[in-house]
Amino acid sequence: MKGNEAMAEAAIRAGCDAYFGYPITPQSEIIEYLMHENPAERTGMVVLQAESEIAAINMVYGAAGCGKRAMTTSSSPGISLKQEGLSYIAGAELPCLIVNVVRGGPGLGTIQPSQSDYFQAVKGGGHGDYKLIVLAPATVQESVDYVKLGFDLAFKYRNPVMILSDGIIGQMMEKVELFEQQPLLTEEFEWATVGKKPGRSSVFVTSLQLKPEEQENVNHRLQAKYREIEKHEVRYESFLCDDAEYLLTAFGSCARITKKAQEIAREKGYKVGLLRPQTLYPFPTVAFNKLAGQMKGILTVEMNAGQMVEDVRLAVNGQTRVEHFGRFGGMIPDPEEIFQAFEQKIIGG
Amino acid sequence: MADSLIDPGNLVYKRTDVLNDRIMHYCPGCGHGTAHRMLAEAIDELGIQSETIGVAPVGCSVLAYYYLNVDMSEAAHGRAPAVATGIKRVFPEKYVFTYQGDGDLAAIGTAETIHACNRGENILIVFINNGIYGMTGGQMAPTTLEGMKSSTSPRGRDISSMGNPLKMTELVAQLPGTYFVTRHSVHTPANVRKTKRALKKALEYQKLNKGTCFVEIVANCPSGWKMTPVQSNKWMEQNMFPFYPLGDIKVPE
Ligand SMILES: Cc1ncc(C[n+]2csc(CCOP(=O)(O)OP(=O)(O)O)c2C)c(N)n1
Secondary structure: EEEEHHHHHHHHHHHOOOEOOOOOOOOHHHHHHHHOOOOOHHOOEEEEOOOOOHHHHHHHHHHHHHHOOEEEEEEEEHHHHHHHHHHHHHHHOOOEEEEEEOOOOOOOOOOOEEOHHHHHHOOOOOOOOOEEEEEOOHHHHHHHHHHHHHHHHHHOOOOOEEEEEHEEEEEEHHOOOOOOOOOOOOOOOOOOOOOOOOOOOOOOOOOOOHHHHHHHHHHHHHHHHHHHHHHHHOOOOOOOOOOOOOOEEEHHHHHHHHHHHHHHHHHHOOOOEEEEEOEEEEEOHHHHHHHHHHOOEEEEOOOOOOOOOHHHHHHHHOOOEEEEEEOOOOOOOHHHHHHHHHHHHHOOO | OHHOOOOHHHHOOOOOEEEOOOOOOOOOOHHHHHHHHHHHHHHHHOOOOOHEEEEEEEHHHHHHHEEOOOOOOOOOOOOHHHHHHHHHOOOOOOEEEEEEEEHHHHHHHHHHHHHHHOOOOEEEEEEEEOOOOOOOOOOOOOOOOHHHHHHHOOOOOOHHHOOOOOOOOHHHHHOOOEEEEEEEEEEOOOHHHHHHHHHHHHHHHHHHHOEEEEEEEEEEHHHHHOOOOOOOOOOOHHHHHHHHOOOEEEEOO
């Protein structure tokens, strides 16, 4: 299946109650697939094409506030428009799923794949001290699995979850195994607007606190939640790190290309490991910190001008050199040039 | 407490349970408080408190959920119709309303307003038009009248450079998605009663699934207009009503 269509099918199967979206390349197949599938008949899922990404994220906010599984998908320029809404959702502690099938920027940029929205996804993007849980799939299979995982994490922590995909994975065809159809949620959450029942006080979904003391308390609560997420939800994959003297690291589609570069390096006799973060927030800080001691150098490979490299440097905390190699603006690196960059920046440098 | 002091036989008025017993933050003489009460009484009289979900705007009525005793969601500035759409689409049997000021509904949220109305979302939009941005200290709104002074039109609204006041209610009435569009006020007892009747009707229509109901309430803003409450009501009659005439604009056939 095509990555985008597989995610759309996964959304139906994950028991998503409501999808709101606005077309943008390279992810329009998601809403097209959903409209074609007509899940209203299959599961009762609502699918609506909104008038803008701003409207779509606020529709998600409304549905999520009702305690429903709500999601939206877009690509970079559209995700920029959603940032105010995401901040409100994080502030009101609502669960929801957002997919960003990243394309090259800045501005209207290009419709070709990129990873240049890492900072926006991981560091907040909107206003205020908040975090999204950010999942970075490298395969169509992971894209599918992360839709289900994303909803589970969103409800576990009452926090927005973003799948940071890109134009490669979104457009690529791969074999996938789809999970079984999950039922729609029937639970009435005590935090959700479902209609005020006699005997209980009314619920309000809000991110507003007029008193600074109260707003500080909200922030303390959010930060405590983020510490929990950092403790329990870090996910990453490592290849051949035990004997490694050098480390390559990359996320998403770029990690697949980097794995090929690792093979080239191994063939040439360099003991190179690879670490692929699957969660970008929470970041595998501890894993990097532990591995750094045995490494003579670390190269991050990204389809951007150097974003994840900052988190790797923070994690490594000066134990070894951390360099970055990137292609950007929609260009995709090939394994050979990654290997050359490794030789130049890490071996030669 | 009040119950114990008054013999129930003599009780002529009781605060509805749909309004919380909280001191409102609105300025003396402001129309928001009365508009809240009419909406609350309409919900109460229809017996739909447990099936109603409201959406509060950003503006003076940002804390509407603090006063209205129904489940409510706060929306980002201008986005209430989109939030209400999200709610109504997952709960089509509930009664869903938004309560929005003119900056919220007719400036930053114009797209959301028009498209919710054009899709014919089965929601009630209550539109409080006071011709000014009250919350942020009296700046010009899209609805500010020609020549009307505000903190960002200190010499009066100049049409040639600041544009024209927007008649949002007439505009949405053009859309096939709206079912009932009407304009009222809450500055006299007679008008208050009419407003409540309109709100009740609009909520009842929601069960028919015939489209968006839109109730504008032209309101005063004594603080923003820099007038006493009495002066502001007079000024409203003399200046606002000629441009924003009261009455039904679109009624069901
Ligand atoms: C995105 C954004 N822009 C601006 C503001 C600041 N702001 C708060 S309320 C408001 C205007 C409210 O005026 P109106 O909708 O007419 O309601 P009123 O206060 O008069 O009842 C503005 C501009 C905001 N909160 N968010």
